[in-house]
Amino acid sequence: GAVVSQHPSRVICKSGTSVKIECRSLDFQATTMFWYRQFPKQSLMLMATSNEGSKATYEQGVEKDKFLINHASLTLSTLTVTSAHPEDSSFYICSALGQLNTEAFFGQGTRLTVV
Amino acid sequence: RKEVEQDPGPFNVPEGATVAFNCTYSNSASQSFFWYRQDCRKEPKLLMSVYSSGNEDGRFTAQLNRASQYISLLIRDSKLSDSATYLCVVTPSGGSYIPTFGRGTSLIVHP
Numbered sequence: 001g002a003v004v005s006q007h008p009s010r011v012i013c014k015s016g017t018s019v020k021i022e023c024r025s026l027d028f029q030a031t032t033m034f035w036y037r038q039f040p041k042q043s044l045m046l047m048a049t050s051n052e053g054s055k056a057t058y059e060q061g062v063e064k065d066k067f068l069i070n071h072a073s074l075t076l077s078t079l080t081v082t083s084a085h086p087e088d089s090s091f092y093i094c095s096a097l098g099q100l101n102t103e104a105f106f107g108q109g110t111r112l113t114v115v
Numbered sequence: 116r117k118e119v120e121q122d123p124g125p126f127n128v129p130e131g132a133t134v135a136f137n138c139t140y141s142n143s144a145s146q147s148f149f150w151y152r153q154d155c156r157k158e159p160k161l162l163m164s165v166y167s168s169g170n171e172d173g174r175f176t177a178q179l180n181r182a183s184q185y186i187s188l189l190i191r192d193s194k195l196s197d198s199a200t201y202l203c204v205v206t207p208s209g210g211s212y213i214p215t216f217g218r219g220t221s222l223i224v225h226p
Contacts, residue, residue: 006158034213043218044159044202093158095214103149104204104214106158 003027004096006107013084013114020080021110023094029074030096034104035067038091050077084114118142119205121217128224132193136220138203139185147206148179148186152199153219159202162188193224 003026013019023033031052036044048069049057056069068080077096081088094107121138128134140148148165163170165186169178176189186205190197203217 036216044216046213046215049213091156097214103161103164104206106160109156109158111156 033077034095119217125221149204151202
């Protein structure tokens with residue numbers, strides 16, 4: 001099946017620094033990728049929809065200047081958490097739709113801890 | 116009303132038991148339905164798609180009730196390894212294709 005690779009799987013950073021998370025579709029072209037955030041015991045919450053070659057669409061309440069999304073190619077989307085704060089500590093997961101735009105394939109997730 | 120709702124549980128069942136989860140969705144035009152499984156601190160993985168006619172995969176049976184706008188997942192002969200969170204995912208029609216997740220239902224299978 002389709003594979004989505006996300007890294008790093010775990011990162012610890014200091015407050016005020018920026019962290020970049022990469023999401024790659026390895027064997028298919030993903031025109032649309034999604035970025036989710038999951039706090040402990042909470043559901044996956046959609047942060048933004050990333051479309052190749054255009055600006056990302058952010059969900060209400062998600063700061064686009066803080067969570068920078070770049071989808072420069074059909075196989076790569078990146079999420080940069082800028083000026084990270086401890087409250088940004090969470091599990092971030094990317095997802096890409098398969099060719100038929102039905103099934104979603106997930107990256108392994110990134111556990112971000114801001115200290 | 117949330118778009119996709121699930122009872123968070125936990126459902127605590129003994130090995131060998133049969134357990135069922137429901138998931139309700141609010142958008143009557145929803146197109147695709149899935150059950151994903153998520154283990155602690157891991158990414159969700161597709162368990163099975165849900166078709167209008169219902170589908171079965173070994174011990175797992177998924178069904179869709181469009182009239183009442185819910186999908187269900189039935190697990191027979193529960194195993195310890197079935198312990199996980201089960202996420203209901205609904206994809207709308209109309210071209211947006213954005214998967215919407217339920218909160219997940221936690222299942223704990225004990226000896």
